[in-house]
Amino acid sequence: MSQPLLQIINATKIYGNASSFLSANTQTVALQDFNLTIDEHPATITTIAGESGSGKTTLANAVLGFVNLSSGQILYKGRDIATLQRSKMLEYRREVQAIFQDPYEVYNPFYRVRHIFDMVIRRFKLARNKAEEREVIQQALKIVGLRDEEVLEKYPHQLSGGQRQRMMIARAYLLKPGLIVADEPVSMVDASLRAMILDIMMRLRDEHNISFLYITHDLSTAYQIGNDIHILYQGSIAERGETTQVIENPKHPYVQLLIDSIPVPDPDIKWGEDVEAAGDEKMRSQANSGCRFYPRCPHGMDRCLEKQPPIYQLNGSDHEAACYLYDEMPVAEKRN
Amino acid sequence: MTVTQNRAVESETSAAREKVLEVKNLRIHYETPRGDVIAVNGINFHVYKGETLGLVGESGCGKSTATAGILRLVQPPGRIVDGEVLLNGVDLLKLNESELRQKRWRDASLIPQGAMNSLNPVMKVKEQIGDGITTHEPGMSRQAVKERILELLTLVGLPSRVYDLYPHELSGGMKQRVCIAMGIALNPSMIIADEPTSALDVVVQRVVAQTLLDVKKKLGVSMILIGHDMGLQAQLVDRIAVMYAGNIVEIAPVRSLFEEPMHPYTQLLIASIPSIKERKPLKITEGLTHDLRNPPPGCIFQFRCPQVMEHCRKITPPLRELKPEHYVACHLYE
Structure with a gap:
């Protein structure tokens, strides 16, 4: 048993203040008791999916060290990242890289794009001289299918969206990370170029042993490349398991609704019955009072209101759903 | 089911149907210090009464500019260089400002991107x-x-x-x-909706899309639906026009287009839709378009086309009707 690469234990993040006698309760639970383990070998692509406001970006920010958890732990190679010393933190920042949604905003428009490489090479002392520098950049660009003379001396606006995103992946690769947190990396890239980015992610996983935490709202791309998937609803896990299993055979009513709503690219297969959009007052249910999906759930039962359902283990070892519909199944153990 | 049946009937009889909007040779350029960018390169299309036309293509292909042109909303440095936009027979491009204001919103309304x-x-x-x-x-x-x-x-x-x-x-x-x-x-007799569901979650997207379908059914209004999500287009539109680098390369009834996409670019667009039914190897294409200021002679898709021929580099293929209502601009079918 090798030690896991990343372990998230009971991660909870609450924004806002608890009620006091002067102010109302302004707390929003962005993430609640979230658990996740990514093994070091083999590398995997783990998807975190959910609609806006589901807590997926909070999770990404927590892993990247941008926000501190309210409770719970994030362990990287067995060490809690909240208590890392400065030098270890630097190492962590090198080993865990990020790719963001908008590949334009991360560039400084005044510098040529090679600046992003020069910066990390200097910061992390990746090369001893010019020749070596050229070597490492070339190698990284080759991985993403770009040639240095084509892109390095250009300004960000002269590159296409796909090229810019591939440059960001090359930059991340340069640091030989163990994990890349990819927050919606393809949602702003054209459909025809999306495949290329996804393919690069798969190659980095398979050929270079780099794991991904793939944050997305798009289940279809997750289905194409992902290993495990965790689907969040308002900060809590709704369903998790092996991606093909979850998407081909969704168990949680929310996940069923989600998958049913993906438009099928065939004019002969139409959406089923009309769905009701939840009104605003229904969307945010009170924290800690039963299942969050209850107001929108077609199967709502009285007990759903009393207490949040535990995560049940469904048939198939690693397919789990947090829904009372499966209460005859065993409750899943906390994975840590 | 009735919807699809109606649709089949509709497309059969479309030859006799009334055209609410006719766009003829619309040409829009953006001025830059190094020459004009040809955003819309003399496109022709029409929208029948009560029909939804999908307008698809990647970002920067000119689909939003084309529809802005229809309502004369192109802002400098863009300008409409040439063409006619006939809305119920009246050329919008020839109206004066106050006449145009009367037409906008009342006869043709826009739901802008990120509305x-x-x-x-x-x-x-x-x-x-x-x-x-x-x-x-x-x-x-x-x-x-x-x-x-x-x-x-x-x-x-x-x-x-x-x-x-x-x-x-x-x-x-x-x-x-x-x-x-x-x-x-x-x-209005015409609604132009520019990516009305982008930036929404799938469930909400579905609700908004259903609203559009509902409105269309109740009011019998014609619609142009701009988008890049082919799945959504399949659900919502009657005909699709595919744009590439300022040109329409294929127009067809939605069924015909998905059953037999003919232009290599359309084939690419459809092949790149990630499926949730089966895992398949990803289809990858290099995606650099030519400089829009200086389009090459011949077909505009030649640099990315997997089936490019010698011929394509010299002669621009015209948009030709290969099947009823199915128009394609490609030398492969000559």
């Missing part, structure tokens, strides 16, 4: 919708305006309490539906 962010944050929903109505119908009584607004809200599936709310009190999907209500407020 939900275009709502005025300090105006209540009733004021925003009412504004458009009273501008065009100055004689309408207060009570009548109110009734009209409530009717519109019902039409887009919003509860009447939305009438008195501010935009920030609504969710994204609700705001988007308020914008649809504004778009149909004056019973």
